[in-house]
Amino acid sequence: QVQLVESGGGVVQPGRSLRLSCAASGFTFNTYGMHWVRQAPGKGLEWVAVISNDGSQEYYGDSAKGRFTVSRDNSKNTMYLQMNSLRTEDTAVYYCTRGGVPYFDLWGRGTLVTVSS
Amino acid sequence: DIVMTQTPLSSPVTLGQPASISCRSSQSLVHSNGNTYLSWLHQRPGQPPRLLIYRISNRFSGVPDRFSGSGAGTDFTLRISRVEAEDVGVYYCVQATHFPWTFGQGTRVEIK
Numbered sequence: 001q002v003q004l005v006e007s008g009g010g011v012v013q014p015g016r017s018l019r020l021s022c023a024a025s026g027f028t029f030n031t032y033g034m035h036w037v038r039q040a041p042g043k044g045l046e047w048v049a050v051i052s053n054d055g056s057q058e059y060y061g062d063s064a065k066g067r068f069t070v071s072r073d074n075s076k077n078t079m080y081l082q083m084n085s086l087r088t089e090d091t092a093v094y095y096c097t098r099g100g101v102p103y104f105d106l107w108g109r110g111t112l113v114t115v116s117s
Numbered sequence: 118d119i120v121m122t123q124t125p126l127s128s129p130v131t132l133g134q135p136a137s138i139s140c141r142s143s144q145s146l147v148h149s150n151g152n153t154y155l156s157w158l159h160q161r162p163g164q165p166p167r168l169l170i171y172r173i174s175n176r177f178s179g180v181p182d183r184f185s186g187s188g189a190g191t192d193f194t195l196r197i198s199r200v201e202a203e204d205v206g207v208y209y210c211v212q213a214t215h216f217p218w219t220f221g222q223g224t225r226v227e228i229k
Binding site: 044045046047050059060061062095102103104105107108109110 | 118154156158160165166167168171172175177207209211213216217218219220221222223
């Protein structure tokens with residue numbers, strides 16, 4: 001079954017760190033770039049980051065630069081998002097989604113990150 | 118960063134009637150390779166987004182043909198020829214020509 005499953009969300013205090021995971025199955029993971037997209041409660045979609053299929057290239061949205069790092073382990077069919085120095089405005093559902101042609105053709109159900117003291 | 122502006126932000130529609138959403142970008146979305154990376158997504162309440170249209174006018178697999186996309190350069194449109202109950206939700210345009218990729222604010226479609 002072709003799917004993406006996010007995990008690792010939870011409640012964290014401002015300034016702390018959290019690592020999200022995205023487990024892929026049912027397709028050849030190492031042939032696709034992968035993205036993180038987030039959605040604050042009641043708000044729209046915001047692109048966070050992308051990593052190339054082999055992990056050699058990464059790009060970040062403005063809110064993620066310098067604080068978030070995207071990585072992947074193709075041997076485990078898993079992508080990660082390391083989030084440091086978390087802020088209350090990082091509270092959101094974080095989705096992983098597949099790149100390629102066309103991009104955003106497959107989405108996970110998301111994992112909720114709540115940054116609160 | 119490219120700013121994507123959708124209009125309207127809310128669209129009450131009658132079942133069976135057409136609907137149209139506009140998306141304008143602050144810069145041309147024509148890539149140096151000649152392609153235009155503009156897609157449309159649909160999100161129902163409590164669900165992740167799903168891809169409808171990619172590269173302006175290509176319907177994704179399984180998307181009904183009542184959905185169509187058009188446009189060029191900086192102006193793009195999503196049309197629903199006859200709205201059905203399952204079409205309610207929020208529609209987003211997204212550009213992938215320039216980093217960082219950016220979404221429109223979303224347009225909420227609801228049934229009158």
